[in-house]
Amino acid sequence: MNSAAETEIRQLIDTWMQAVRDRDLDGIAAPYAEDIVAFDAIKELQFKGKAAYRAHWEMCMGFCTGPMIFECAELTVHADGDLGVAHWLNRCGPSDDENRCGFMRATVAYRRRAGQWQVIHEHWSAPFDMETQKALFDLKP
Template sequence: MSSEVSAIRQLIEDWRAAVRASDVPRIVSYYAEDIVAFDAILQLQFKGRDAYQKHWQACTEMCKGPMTFDIAELQIHADQQVAFAHYLCHCGGTGPDGKPLNQDNILASPDGLWFDPEGRLWIQTDMSGSQLSSGPFGNNQMLVADPRTGELKRFLTGPLGCEVTGIAATPDFRTLFINIQHPGEGSTADNLLSTWPDGPGRRPRSATVVITREDGRRLL
């Protein structure tokens, strides 16, 4: 291992320790003044160390309990002129009013993930056919998580045997589009496990669902 790689590895470890301690000034001390960062919540892009420090401060205030911040599969390429590091980061925390999983928010096999423009995380599940409609998880579903409040709630449940996949919204967030894929998985001509979306006597088929409110207001 070269001295450059060793030095970078130590910098990353020191930065990780600062994050786990929620020491915001120390966290941002490792960033350049003109940093451009892309993060998972709020406006997603942050330009400059001062702007990113405010974001870090908001994150630590949302996660006041013990902080999890682990780094895996760290790869560092460096010479005397330039360096690049890549890793997977497992980040999490607990708030003072954290809510346990219950029948409204328990999930398995998250597959599709989408951050909407306001920072909410939409989660679409894709359990294997052997798991569907058995045990605690039921059918595949779509949930939404609000990083500001720490709430995670089920938004919809898909029909039997389906995968919920793909999501898009209109700019005014009054209309949401999602896809229901392969409903009735495992069906045969003599034994239809689902008749979605056309109803009794019809074969199941994939379809796009358009979601609006009856009063025409924003969905969230």
């Protein structure tokens, strides 16, 4: 375990979360490696490359145009050497309509290159009901 690395990753996550709340696309994309592979819960099966994933985030910002909730719960970070992983539950949605807010799951893999942590893989998901084929956004930790 490397507590300094874990602290650096936690700070990176805090900065990134604020960039999402601020709708700062450059700040959102900043920690992504050029060769990121992302599995987002919306639209595509996968996104390959920083430019493709940044464009996806830009599209996502159009769904929530007013004040937004984007909160991290139960954050866990592990880091050893130049690799790290974090997972958390993320509550997101419009702050003016609590009924449209829900929890998703995030798992993010980091690699340190030239002293900087980069996101090499990001995975967002929501549990779903097998019978109805509907996502279960109303579950709570």
